[in-house]
Amino acid sequence: MSIEIKNISHSYSKGTIQALKDVSLSIKPGERFGIIGPDGAGKTSLFRILTTLLLADNGSAVVCGYDVVKDYKAIRSICGYMPGKFSLYYDLSIQENLNFFARVFGTSFEANRHLVEEIYVQLEPFKDRPAGKLSGGMKQKLALCCALIHEPKVLFLDEPTTGVDPVSRREFWDMLDRLKSRNITILVSTPYMDEASRCDRIALMQDGKILAVDSLEGIIANYDKKLWSVKTQHTNAVLKKLKIHPEVASSIPFGDSIHIRMKNQLATFEDVRITMANMDDSLTVAPLVPEIEDVFMDLMSAQ
Template structure:
């Protein structure tokens, strides 16, 4: 069972949160909504999980209409919101039992689904949820979202504020859940996580920029990117932005990602210009574009 959105519109007073959003998530797919804070990701999640009613448009989740069949959707989906929303004063085990009871099931009945995740937090089953680390809170929230064996799983920025090791573990868990036939819609502001999805929708200011596989989106990048380094990053960025042939300049780790307007770009021309600007230890070499480069290009 998948997800389908058709021309969804939602405004908060005069601010349009999402405008004419349409996409489909295939059954069993791991689909990513990729974009910065304020792009409209959470609004889309709240509409699909029947917590908000759209101003216009229609959507179905697991074959159910979000307006007419909202009760059926609530029984069929698991939702992990961006903020940790479990009961802080209840223990790990008490939270899990509570959510199982709400859905008329037990931990034992669906334990095989959460076993890989729960074994990591089981040693802390008597600890209050509010006292867990970020990574452990994340695993508990996912266990609670899965305890009723949902057909569709919604994860709204699940790895925000979590350490890199826990982020990696979390995505490994999602891949295992996908193999069990669960359709997964996940949102993230982290561009590196986009490459872990089957397909992605890049979203900015409430609108879809592009929908495709991560590989295809990167392949469509129209220019050659150069990694540029020098002794003074701030001065380097300023100088590149002022260069007469500049197309785009974005900081990227210890380098700057630079693209040039010209078809016949020569590295020596740029190196000579930067030397005149007083920069030293200059390095310029072509590099492969990534999702972040593609997003910045589409958002321009």
């Protein structure tokens, strides 16, 4: 295993805030592992423990065979870490930041340039510009380069795409795709559920707990509740009716449709269609393959 986390718990403010509750996870070498959960789920605390920046109250963790407490120095030299907040030097240029991070890790930018070449070529035209004057997308690219420049075995990316628009989010994941051949283990966290499809495996996290761990396909396949998609021109009005409908167990808006679950799990398409038509004959109903958000919300409510 590349990362082995056993029964980690952590609290803040004299135990009043439980950030992590008995978290265990195993992450394989070369795996791209996503930790998916909203703000406050405990993602950053977990990252800080694994990167030896925070001591857990309980439990243990091993990164590439090194214990996060005893062997913290060894871990620091083999990890790349991109924190959620942009943490490079604003008043150093792109090039100076890269040189600095390479040297801190006992190497040089020139020696390891090949590791970041594909991303660096996009930064190179602006290499003398101070990091503080870069656009959000460029800052992100530079931060990734700085985290990669010492050839880490494990890369920790804490919410690299938060607050980023959908196009730039996609570009960031494409950038990670290009690292795949390099066999770096990547642990990445995100609040965006749709990014699950870009990971080999994911852990769904909420309120300090891991709700599920599997591949995206595995998580969807494991979800045994039947869902239906209802489409309407008047989502809000229809939602209000669905919420009080005696045969409907749950109704959740999903963009231009509403995902519903019937109390009777054995209801056929025809049953559901008739029930909905009786409520409002302008609705269209279709069977539905659950999305990751369906599963997440279901697991959340079960807590």
